[in-house]
Amino acid sequence: MGPVETGLMIYAAVTLYWSLLGTYMLVKTDVISVKAAPIIIGYSLFAWLTSRIMYINFPEIPPHPILILSRVVDSPQGILTTIYVYVRTKVIKIKWMPYIIGYSFFLAVSRITMYLLRDLPVPEILVLPTLLAGWAGYPVWFYVYTKANRVFTPKAAYALASYQVIVWAVSIIMLYQLGLPYSIISSVQMLMEYPSTIVTLILVDRYRLRNLGVYASDEL
């Protein structure tokens, strides 16, 4: 065996180790049932394998169809586990079917848009899909936070949406008007995420505590 095969076997073993240990902890702390454990382990190995096959075939930026497929594979990690944590710990309530349908629809929209933008040159390929994927995700979060649960009042939701429009506009200006390199754009984007993230955290927390009877007031 050459170094690539040997190395991949070592890292496959490490991935299996983390997956088994993590799943054991999930089961022992009642996060998931024993029946769900093989699904988590299987998904974890599958996601790792997909990313490695992608890297072996496309060591630099992969073509769009591959990038889209890999992000579809990655999606359960971020969005679905978030919702699972929220619903299971009774922070929020949702109806699963509308959520899954809405989530799948907007995931498909964001990926098709990304495919349509496949001929863009290097910096844009990394900036625009991030923005588009974020925007495509908003309607589902709107459903979760404003429609299914009253985490945001309409006023707060409009304020946050307006702020996101400003963030979006600043990114576009940095990209096209100022022609800044991606390293600067990414750090400014990160700084601009601070206010909306902190406000979201506070509102979710207040909503949760209100439901638990800690806050008597219904005002946000």
Added chain:
Amino acid sequence: MYVEYEGLWVAGGTWIFTFAYMYWVWEDSQRHKKRVWIWLLLLLLAGDPFSTLVGEARTLGDPFSTFVSNFYRYEYLPSRGIYPYLVPLFKYDASHFVEPIWVLDTIFFWNLALSLVDGTVTYAVMFWIYRDCRKVGERATPWICVMRFIQNPPFPIGYLIPLGGYTGQIFVLVAYILRKFGYI
């Protein structure tokens, strides 16, 4: 030999721990009816790429490290007129190395082994503290969040309080045990 392919060596599966401790933090805060956003902010500032588990909120990290890591990302170097290496799979050209390649390979695998130890100690201590807190009815969230934060704090805190790896976790574990038995 192995170090030349560094970009290929990525381990999976650690996202499960993020899933687990985010659940523990929410569940613990629900049970104790206590505020959680300050602790979640600490987790987000630790910049875990999978800590996006707060809905529309994003992982925060620190802008300085984001700038530096993206500035040197080799995918972008050609757009700046720099062509570091164009052979697929390879990250480094071994002929440019001063050190013998076996030395670098040894260091590489030593670091891998150490990261396994670091990770195992960290998550095992988190797991133990959460279960112990649940059993005795104490709050686990501050312990979990501080453990995760000191593992990867934003710049420049990591330089001022160098408690990365499992060193910091041992400090937290000792503090937890001392508190549990009423010494602090």
